[in-house]
Amino acid sequence: MSKIQSRKPIEIKISTVVAVSVILHEVELSLLNQAMQEMTGGAPDYFDDEFAVIDVGTVELEGKRVDWPALVSLLKSFRLNPVAVRNAPPEMAPDIIAAGLSLDVGAPPAARAAEESAAPAPQPVVQTAPAPEPIPAPAAAQTLIIDTPVRAGQRVYARGADLVVTAIVNAGAELIADGSIHVYAPLRGRALAGASGNTSARIFALSMEAELVSIAGIYSTFENGFDPKVFHHPAQVKLVGDKIELVPVNPH
The missing domain is CATH 2.160.20.70 (Pectate Lyase C-like)
Incomplete structure (x- = not known):
């Protein structure tokens, strides 16, 4: 007599994945590496293997080539795990997908424009946790x-x-x-x-x-x-x- 299977082979549920945003203002790897070194102060545990979404919406990309595999390796060396790219022009999509990354459409244009107009001018080359991002509750709060x-x-x-x-x-x-x-x-x-x-x-x-x-x-x-x-x-x-x-x- 065959054993009755009590569990479904697969289930699909809503899952929440918190990711930091890495906003690029440059694509030159040496500049990014230097900025990351300054940001982390060389601390190996500054990031804790968080998922990351790369945002290229503020980069002047005309005439520039993004080395996606090298960029992914750079971020991984700082314990960030890139999973997607946001605000990429359509012509970049094949290279992004070939590098194992997904395409993230991000916030709707109207909402994004409102947020950008209200935000101060960006200073660092790479930023984490810009709006919109999850707002964590303080550890002691209920x-x-x-x-x-x-x-x-x-x-x-x-x-x-x-x-x-x-x-x-x-x-x-x-x-x-x-x-x-x-x-x-x-x-x-x-x-x-x-x-x-x-x-x-x-x-x-x-x-x-x-x-x-x-x-x-x-x-x-x-x-x-x-x-x-x-x-x-x-x-x-x-x-x-x-x-x-x-x-x-x-x-x-």
Whole structure:
């Protein structure tokens, strides 16, 4: 008698991967190496094997060639692991893919322009953790509170904590928390609670209009619309077994 298989051979779940952004203002390897040496002070553990997205949006690339394999090796020598390239022109795509990197479209142009206009002029040749990037909660905190609107293309990550947002979360924005997520305003973007596997986490919104919700990697989208009982109303998202349940905050 054959043994009944109790587990699926493969599952697809939403996963949260935090990556730093490496913004290049030059592509000359010797200049980049020198800038990285100055940034890290020669400390071998300045970076901790983080994933990295290379952003070439501010580089004047006309007439210049990027040696992608050498650039990847350079960053790896500083314990950064490049996985994708952002803002690359289409003609660079074949070389980028040949180097084992993916193409990352990054934030929508309007959101990116707004962020760039509000940001100070870049100084270092290589920067890490520019906006939009995850906002980690302080180690001692149990709750990360955000009082400003979360714009399209932005990601807020409450590592090891609950996340409270008191302003609107726009379409195209992403909230991630290892605990629960509370939005005291319209939630129009993506919300991923229990990111580290906490199946008891929940998502609460004063006005439920989300693009996607996820609890512990199990997710639901709303291309076919919402139940009228929760759309534009206070609602909560919880995990019941292996299914997402979306119900009013106070069903009574």
